[in-house]
Amino acid sequence: MIASSSAPQSRSHNSKSNRWTEFRIIPRLETFPWAVAFAQTVLGKVILLSLFCLGLFLTAYHPFPVLAFTLAVALITFMPAYRRHVMTIAPVAIAVRCYFKQPLLLGLNLALMALGMLLYWCVMRWPKSLFAKRPITFLLSGFTAVILMACLVMRGTWSYTPLWGLVGTLSSYLWYFCYAMIDRNSQPGRDATLELSTFGPLWGQNHIPIPKGAAYLRRIEAKNPEQLAIVQLKGLKLLVWALLLIFFQSVWLRFFHAYLRIPTSDQSLAMSVHQTPVVWHLRWESLILAFFESILSLSIWGHQIIACCRMVGFNALRNTRSPLYSTSIIEFFNRYTYYFKELLVEFFYYPTFFRYWMAHRRMRMIFATFAAVFFGNIFFHFTENWTIIQDKGLWNAIVNYQVFAFYCIVLTAGLSISQLRKHSSKPTGFIRGRVIPIIGVLMFYCLLNVFSFPGKSYPLVEHLKYLASLFFIHF
Amino acid sequence: MNSITEIHEFVQGLLTGNGDEKPLTDSDSLFDSGRLQSIEAIEIVLYLEQNFGIDFAKIGFDREQLDSIEAIHALTQSACKIA
Numbered sequence: 297m298i299a300s301s302s303a304p305q306s307r308s309h310n311s312k313s314n315r316w317t318e319f320r321i322i323p324r325l326e327t328f329p330w331a332v333a334f335a336q337t338v339l340g341k342v343i344l345l346s347l348f349c350l351g352l353f354l355t356a357y358h359p360f361p362v363l364a365f366t367l368a369v370a371l372i373t374f375m376p377a378y379r380r381h382v383m384t385i386a387p388v389a390i391a392v393r394c395y396f397k398q399p400l401l402l403g404l405n406l407a408l409m410a411l412g413m414l415l416y417w418c419v420m421r422w423p424k425s426l427f428a429k430r431p432i433t434f435l436l437s438g439f440t441a442v443i444l445m446a447c448l449v450m451r452g453t454w455s456y457t458p459l460w461g462l463v464g465t466l467s468s469y470l471w472y473f474c475y476a477m478i479d480r481n482s483q484p485g486r487d488a489t490l491e492l493s494t495f496g497p498l499w500g501q502n503h504i505p506i507p508k509g510a511a512y513l514r515r516i517e518a519k520n521p522e523q524l525a526i527v528q529l530k531g532l533k534l535l536v537w538a539l540l541l542i543f544f545q546s547v548w549l550r551f552f553h554a555y556l557r558i559p560t561s562d563q564s565l566a567m568s569v570h571q572t573p574v575v576w577h578l579r580w581e582s583l584i585l586a587f588f589e590s591i592l593s594l595s596i597w598g599h600q601i602i603a604c605c606r607m608v609g610f611n612a613l614r615n616t617r618s619p620l621y622s623t624s625i626i627e628f629f630n631r632y633t634y635y636f637k638e639l640l641v642e643f644f645y646y647p648t649f650f651r652y653w654m655a656h657r658r659m660r661m662i663f664a665t666f667a668a669v670f671f672g673n674i675f676f677h678f679t680e681n682w683t684i685i686q687d688k689g690l691w692n693a694i695v696n697y698q699v700f701a702f703y704c705i706v707l708t709a710g711l712s713i714s715q716l717r718k719h720s721s722k723p724t725g726f727i728r729g730r731v732i733p734i735i736g737v738l739m740f741y742c743l744l745n746v747f748s749f750p751g752k753s754y755p756l757v758e759h760l761k762y763l764a765s766l767f768f769i770h771f
Numbered sequence: 772m773n774s775i776t777e778i779h780e781f782v783q784g785l786l787t788g789n790g791d792e793k794p795l796t797d798s799d800s801l802f803d804s805g806r807l808q809s810i811e812a813i814e815i816v817l818y819l820e821q822n823f824g825i826d827f828a829k830i831g832f833d834r835e836q837l838d839s840i841e842a843i844h845a846l847t848q849s850a851c852k853i854a
Contacts, residue, residue: 511835515803613805630808641809649813650828657817664813715810718788 322536326529335525341373344528348607351535355542357600359500360390368498369607376524379517379609384489387496400458404465409495412469416476416491423480431477432643439470439679447690460686467679468503469495474643475509490514499604503680506601506635507612508642518609531606534614538599545592552585561586561745568765569758579766587742591619594633623733625714625740629707632741636676644672662712669708674701698756703747710740774823775844781818782840785811797840812837819843825850 325331334340349366352358359365368386372379387409395402415435419428427434446459476491490510499506507513518524552558559567564574564582573579598615605612615634622628629637648667653659678685678697685693723729746763747756764771775797783795791806801807815837819825825847836846 512803515835617805626810630810638809645810646812646832646834649816650832654828661813 321540322533325533326526331529332522332525335529336521340525341370344532345370345373348528348532348535348603351532351539352604354539355535355600357500357597357604359498359601359604360393365498365604372608373524373528376518376521376609380487380489380493383493383498383608386493386498387501390496390501400461401465404458404461408465408469409492412473412476412495413488413492415473416479416488419477419480428480432474432647435470435473435477436675439466442466443679443682443685444690447685460682463682463686467682468501470679471503471639471643471676472505472509475505475511478642479509479511487514497605498608499601502601503676504633504636504639506598506615507605507610508635508638512612513610516611518611523611524609527606527609527611530611531603534599534606535603538596538603541592541596541599545589545596548589548592552581558582558585565746565754565759565762568762569754573765576766576768579762583745583766584742587738587745590745590748591616591632598633598635620738621734622737623730624718625710625737626718627714628737628741629711639676640668640672644668658716661715665712665715666708669711670701670704673704673707699747699754699759702756702759703744706744706747710744774847775840777822778843778847779840782807782815782843785814795840797844799840800838801840802834802838809834815843819847823847823850 352362368382391405446463449456472495494510518527558581561582564579595616602612617631619628619631645664645668649664812834
């Protein structure tokens with residue numbers, strides 16, 4: 297799993313053309329034996345940690361105060377045997393740090409962590425129980441029941457604040473619990489402390505568990521000093537890459553939006569809705585820019601988290617990996633936001649695929665894709681943005697999701713077709729085999745972005761009008 | 772041709788289809804290393820259902836059991852014993 301440091305020797309014999317394809321803006325330090333050896337020395341570790349700490353200061357991503365995070369990573373680097381101890385303390389420390397002035401939320405966080413561990417224990421203790429067999433169904437329906445209960449409570453009553461507090465806190469732990477529940481069959485051996493540590497990872501808690509649950513962490517953990525050095529070098533490299541992207545993003549935004557005064561996609565859509573549309577080429581420009589900006593900001597966000605995770609000693613895959621190279625819709629979906637896609641696949645796609653339409657190969661795939669990309673995607677965003685339900689009420693919140701539901705339907709159709717076409721003969725050659733498919737995929741996602749506004753949007757018809765206006769169709 | 776060779780050829784075909792021409796050993800990680808995507812586990816599942824008669828609805832699906840050619844081969848062996 298973790299690359300050996302001897303890999304680069306074979307590359308030295310490669311042809312000149314291969315050298316060009318192997319070219320990297322940031323050298324592959326983890327494949328240089330001297331760098332790996334140096335990163336295992338005391339001086340090397342200190343330099344590595346100092347550079348990472350400096351890099352974190354320059355980013356806006358601070359899962360912990362930077363010095364506290366660096367201290368924890370330093371402890372893990374010099375005493376890797378204590379990695380899991382440090383990680384186990386992290387969820388509690390993060391909760392106390394974030395909510396020490398809000399006793400209700402602090403209590404809810406600690407109670408839910410205890411609940412998560414209890415549920416994990418129950419699944420282990422009674423593996424044949426109905427709950428252990430269908431933990432995800434239980435968790436998702438349980439959470440839905442809590443939301444419905446909170447919706448029934450009137451504003452101003454004593455139970456209103458605690459119930460919505462519970463909804464908010466539970467929404468941030470829900471998918472971590474799901475991963476813990478499916479961890480029951482995982483090999484090698486289970487570890488309750490590692491399960492707890494995933495509820496509030498040292499590298500920061502998000503609604504999407506990055507990088508998945510304890511089972512995955514066990515498989516990608518650095519097992520010896522050489523592997524730790526390699527993983528940490530990769531972590532540092534990724535942080536440097538994130539910093540370069542941050543710089544590029546700042547230049548991009550200044551050039552296109554401040555200097556050339558191209559409106560953002562939101563502004564352009566709002567102006568169209570308010571009957572003062574910008575000229576057609578600006579609508580296209582803002583749409584294309586918004587698409588690339590979303591890739592850029594998602595890459596920066598994901599790279600920072602994965603860089604921190606790698607510094608702790610876990611060789612996680614990147615969240616976003618060269619999406620612009622995708623030659624199919626399904627490939628782009630895989631490359632764009634890896635861990636969100638994994639979440640949808642693990643909790644919606646696989647369970648549906650192994651339960652329904654068993655005798656029909658194509659229907660199995662299409663139905664499983666629908667379960668993941670339509671139902672799972674909407675459920676995730678609906679519960680993630682629970683404040684919309686609190687503010688607008690359940691029905692209005694559902695209505696608010698009409699545009700996003702349309703987005704999910706089109707995406708489901710695109711991904712289903714892409715999966716079914718995977719085995720058809722593909723055109724060959726650079727232009728027909730690479731360039732044209734890439735342009736087609738980017739165009740699909742770029743246009744789909746018109747509808748990518750989970751929870752906060754204009755009526756669907758306004759988005760459709762905006763899309764049509766890009767092709768000079770007005771209604 | 773024995774089953775591990777067949778499995779190897781099938782997985783190699785999936786990788787080649789993705790433009791992955793790197794050498795593949797039987798113990799190489801397929802999913803955790805990112806060489807295959809989670810959706811492609813379904814391709815392997817369909818192949819195993821069709822060619823080895825494995826019923827995942829019955830034995831339960833765990834992607835770790837498909838993470839290398841050795842693991843897939845072990846799965847086919849244990850499934851044959853159960854059958």
